[in-house]
Amino acid sequence: QVQLFEFGGGSAQAGGSLRLSCAASGRALDRAAIGWFRQPPGKEREFVAAINFSGSTTRYSDAVKGRFTASRDSARNTFYLQMNALKPEDTAVYFCALDYLGTATVEANVDSWGQGTQVTVSS
Numbered sequence: 001q002v003q004l005f006e007f008g009g010g011s012a013q014a015g016g017s018l019r020l021s022c023a024a025s026g027r028a029l030d031r032a033a034i035g036w037f038r039q040p041p042g043k044e045r046e047f048v049a050a051i052n053f054s055g056s057t058t059r060y061s062d063a064v065k066g067r068f069t070a071s072r073d074s075a076r077n078t079f080y081l082q083m084n085a086l087k088p089e090d091t092a093v094y095f096c097a098l099d100y101l102g103t104a105t106v107e108a109n110v111d112s113w114g115q116g117t118q119v120t121v122s123s
Contacts, residue, residue: 002026002112004096009117012086020081022096034079035104038092050104086121
């Protein structure tokens with residue numbers, strides 16, 4: 001079983017930046033894809049971004065495309081979500097997720113979840 005640990009959340013002003021990190025430990029990651037999801041206050045969890053096992057393919061929701069960048073350091077088993085041009089509507093709990101067989105874009109296919117980290121963006 002892979003364990004995912006997130007860190008880097010916090011508060012930012014609108015227009016600012018934050019970087020989330022997700023460190024994986026335990027079972028080998030093999031060819032797993034890593035996804036980022038978020039749950040805004042009072043809303044359902046939603047897909048944000050994903051990166052495949054090699055880092056050659058990234059996917060983003062329309063809400064964050066052009067502002068967020070997913071990356072991975074496979075040597076360190078660590079994954080990143082760089083968030084720029086933040087908006088108040090980006091306020092949410094952010095989760096990293098591992099998907100061994102898919103693209104890490106569908107919540108139902110996720111094999112492991114991080115504990116979540118709060119991101120708060122003020123206007």
